[in-house]
Amino acid sequence: KTKDANQPEFIQALEEVLHSTEVIFKKHPEYEKMAVLERLVEPERIIQFKVSWMDDKGNTHVNRGYRVQYNSALGPYKGGLRFHPTVNLSVLKFLGFEQVFKNSLTTLPIGGGKGGSDFNPKGKSDAEIMRFCQSFMTELYRHIGPDVDVPAGDMGVGGREIGYMYGQYRRIRGKSERGVLTGKGLGYGGSLARKEATGYGLVYFLLEMLKENNIDPIGCKAIVSGSGNVAIYAAEKAMQHGIQVIAMSDSHGYIVDEKIDLKVIKKIKEELRGSLKDYPKMAKHGQYFEGSVYDAKLKAEIVLPCATQNEIDLKRAKAIVSNGCIAVAEGANMPDNNDAISYYLEKEILFAPGKAANAGGVATSALEMSQNSMRYSWTFEEVDEKLQGIMKAIHQQCIDAMKQYRLGKKNYVAGANIAGVQKVIDAMIAQGDY
Ligand code: NDP
Numbered sequence: 001k002t003k004d005a006n007q008p009e010f011i012q013a014l015e016e017v018l019h020s021t022e023v024i025f026k027k028h029p030e031y032e033k034m035a036v037l038e039r040l041v042e043p044e045r046i047i048q049f050k051v052s053w054m055d056d057k058g059n060t061h062v063n064r065g066y067r068v069q070y071n072s073a074l075g076p077y078k079g080g081l082r083f084h085p086t087v088n089l090s091v092l093k094f095l096g097f098e099q100v101f102k103n104s105l106t107t108l109p110i111g112g113g114k115g116g117s118d119f120n121p122k123g124k125s126d127a128e129i130m131r132f133c134q135s136f137m138t139e140l141y142r143h144i145g146p147d148v149d150v151p152a153g154d155m156g157v158g159g160r161e162i163g164y165m166y167g168q169y170r171r172i173r174g175k176s177e178r179g180v181l182t183g184k185g186l187g188y189g190g191s192l193a194r195k196e197a198t199g200y201g202l203v204y205f206l207l208e209m210l211k212e213n214n215i216d217p218i219g220c221k222a223i224v225s226g227s228g229n230v231a232i233y234a235a236e237k238a239m240q241h242g243i244q245v246i247a248m249s250d251s252h253g254y255i256v257d258e259k260i261d262l263k264v265i266k267k268i269k270e271e272l273r274g275s276l277k278d279y280p281k282m283a284k285h286g287q288y289f290e291g292s293v294y295d296a297k298l299k300a301e302i303v304l305p306c307a308t309q310n311e312i313d314l315k316r317a318k319a320i321v322s323n324g325c326i327a328v329a330e331g332a333n334m335p336d337n338n339d340a341i342s343y344y345l346e347k348e349i350l351f352a353p354g355k356a357a358n359a360g361g362v363a364t365s366a367l368e369m370s371q372n373s374m375r376y377s378w379t380f381e382e383v384d385e386k387l388q389g390i391m392k393a394i395h396q397q398c399i400d401a402m403k404q405y406r407l408g409k410k411n412y413v414a415g416a417n418i419a420g421v422q423k424v425i426d427a428m429i430a431q432g433d434y
Pocket of ligand 1: 153154155157198225228229230231249250251252306307308309311331333334358362
């Protein structure tokens with residue numbers, strides 16, 4: 001904590017995990033001598049590099065690129081790349097730390113990592129994005145590989161960016177190693193259902209959690225924050241299960257609509273890369289407002305935060321609860337701060353933390369790796385079925401950990417942390433003192 005005092009997001013993530021896993025360390029006093037805690041929180045390797053690229057007018061710019069290779073006890077580092085102006089080491093270390101335990105929960109053989117750049121893709125032309133991605137990969141390629149480190153997308157990095165990076169990797173390496181990146185296009189090694197996986201998986205987890213607590217989701221109203229990859233497919237799956245999504249948002253504002261038209265949202269965000277303020281005109285219904293959807297005091301039983309970290313503080317959590325919320329499931333990483341989470345637990349709101357609830361994306365990325373290794377493709381239905389099985393297994397691991405440590409039936413935060421952390425500790429100890 002003292003070494004990294006200037007990294008607030010990282011400290012926040014550490015506190016959240018370490019607070020609820022204290023029980024493990026109490027049960028195992030022998031861990032102290034083995035420095036298990038220190039080995040767990042220290043990234044194995046951090047790479048930082050220069051990314052210089054030329055814009056369409058011939059001006060050269062320099063951004064900073066990173067890859068945090070956090071822990072490989074369970075398998076090759078795996079985790080997304082984020083291109084966003086807020087990216088710095090604190091953000092990537094928090095994301096990498098979370099990723100280690102999330103990946104452990106998927107039950108698949110993957111370690112954890114995260115990377116990205118403070119590059120802002122907004123407003124850039126296709127050619128500028130391509131040149132940036134090529135420059136980024138010109139350094140990153142030497143640190144990754146199908147059995148070493150397998151990056152994927154995150155905020156600001158979708159199919160287009162993965163395609164440009166994969167092309168550059170192939171150009172430099174002179175061979176086709178499909179398993180080096182996931183989230184690829186379907187024509188060159190991508191997996192069906194990967195695009196949908198995080199959002200769909202989030203709803204599969206939510207449904208398990210509601211079933212466990214005898215709550216029928218049909219007719220419940222939901223707020224989904226964000227309108228990017230995770231938010232769109234969370235909203236789609238929620239609607240398929242009879243949940244009424246009444247609001248979605250982006251970085252400037254939000255829409256409220258009794259009948260959200262997801263085709264229009266997809267058109268705005270996936271094709272036009274535009275703003276939700278165009279939604280009412282294009283959908284011919286609904287209203288757009290500036291500001292955060294969590295300040296709008298909308299009545300909803302379900303809240304799915306799918307935008308970014310620290311969207312919900314204590315004040316917003318109180319408003320969410322007083323407006324009738326019974327379940328919050330995190331599609332984004334750390335969208336609720338620790339005060340908000342403590343408040344949900346105190347009020348016995350069902351709360352699914354991101355590392356369990358949004359693990360469907362990385363799990364399906366691992367399925368993409370398997371398909372690449374086999375040189376074979378599963379159908380959409382096959383991947384979706386495996387995804388459902390994985391989300392059920394993650395839910396069950398949370399329940400089992402809650403039972404083992406007598407934590408009641410609603411402490412999914414502790415359940416997920418304990419189950420995820422224990423597996424990594426066991427693998428680390430079995431492999432010696434690394
Ligand atoms: P996208 O870039 O596709 O979408 C992000 C969305 O959040 C956009 O709608 C964006 O608005 C909005 N947003 C960004 N910053 C803010 C802000 N400060 N306030 C309100 N809204 C904001 O990213 P993803 O959907 O891929 O990722 C969303 C979250 O989910 C991240 O936390 C990510 O780490 C996490 N996640 C993603 C996975 C994946 O498979 N993609 C897997 C697991 C977790 P705008 O459109 O205006 O930019």
